[in-house]
Amino acid sequence: MAGMKDLEAEKAARWAKAEKYAQGYADHGMSRALTVYYTRYFPLITLTAFSSAVLIAFLRAGGGPLDWWFIGWSGTYLFALGAVIGGLTYNSKRLKPSVELGSTLSIVMPLENDEQRALTRGINGKQSVPDEHLTIARSLAVLRRKNTATGLLLGPAMTYVLAPRFSSPSPEGSIDWFFLTVLTLLITTLVLSIRFFRRQGHFLTATAPHTTPPG
Numbered sequence: 001m002a003g004m005k006d007l008e009a010e011k012a013a014r015w016a017k018a019e020k021y022a023q024g025y026a027d028h029g030m031s032r033a034l035t036v037y038y039t040r041y042f043p044l045i046t047l048t049a050f051s052s053a054v055l056i057a058f059l060r061a062g063g064g065p066l067d068w069w070f071i072g073w074s075g076t077y078l079f080a081l082g083a084v085i086g087g088l089t090y091n092s093k094r095l096k097p098s099v100e101l102g103s104t105l106s107i108v109m110p111l112e113n114d115e116q117r118a119l120t121r122g123i124n125g126k127q128s129v130p131d132e133h134l135t136i137a138r139s140l141a142v143l144r145r146k147n148t149a150t151g152l153l154l155g156p157a158m159t160y161v162l163a164p165r166f167s168s169p170s171p172e173g174s175i176d177w178f179f180l181t182v183l184t185l186l187i188t189t190l191v192l193s194i195r196f197f198r199r200q201g202h203f204l205t206a207t208a209p210h211t212t213p214p215g
Contacts, residue, residue, distance in 0.1 A: 017110040018136050024102025025139035027204055030149050033098045034197075037090050037153065045086045049079035073166035080160035087153035095153065099146050107140050123203045138207055145200040152193050158186055 053075030057066050108116045119137050122129035123144070129137045165179045 014110045014112070014115070015133065015136070018107055021103045021105050021107045021109070022136045022139035024100055025142040026100040027098070027142050027145060027201075028100065029098040030095065030145060031197075031201060033090075033095045034149055034152060036094070037086075041086055041090060042156070045082040046079060049082050050075040052078055069166050073163050076159055076163040076166065080157045080163070083157040083159070084154065087157065091150055091153050095146075095149055099142060101143060101146060102139065107136060107143060124199050125203065129207070134207055138204060141200045141203050145197060145204070148193055148197045148200065152190075152197065155186075155190060155193065 050071070053071045054066070056074055057068075057071045060070070061067065108119065111119075118127070119129065119133070119140055121127045122137050123141045161182055162179060165176060
């Protein structure tokens, strides 16, 4: 009996410490911030990058035919560079102010692995979260949502790995499996990140102590 009480006391202490670390987290509009970025700034970055690539190719051709492989190569590099600069700037100027992040310590650090997995399943909507752990789960969802949002801002910059394929095109009739594999991985990562971001937002909406959903 004493052993059971000790285990319960240790468990309570772990959750109390996690509760302490979970203070000061709130989502004040990350969805809106991402929507503005992808509807206003991202198209501008894309247009500027590939328009610049076409202009450079035109000047480089000296009146001759345009080298479309060069346009693909330089446009992809310029796009990746623009995505890094634009993503980092927007993350600092718009995304960070739309979220409160409390403790610099990991919220779930005091918890055991199975307890951490239970919180993750709760955030993903696969099981319910006990009311006494709701503050911790909500703060964890905010933190992970911020990390996911940052990844969505900077993820497009990873297209730079595709640029070299435009400088050495595959022989006619062959399939560039490297290009297709990397492109598939990038698209899959993007889709999963959007899915996680939406799930985290749904959890915050469903567990909000008021009727106004998080942005």
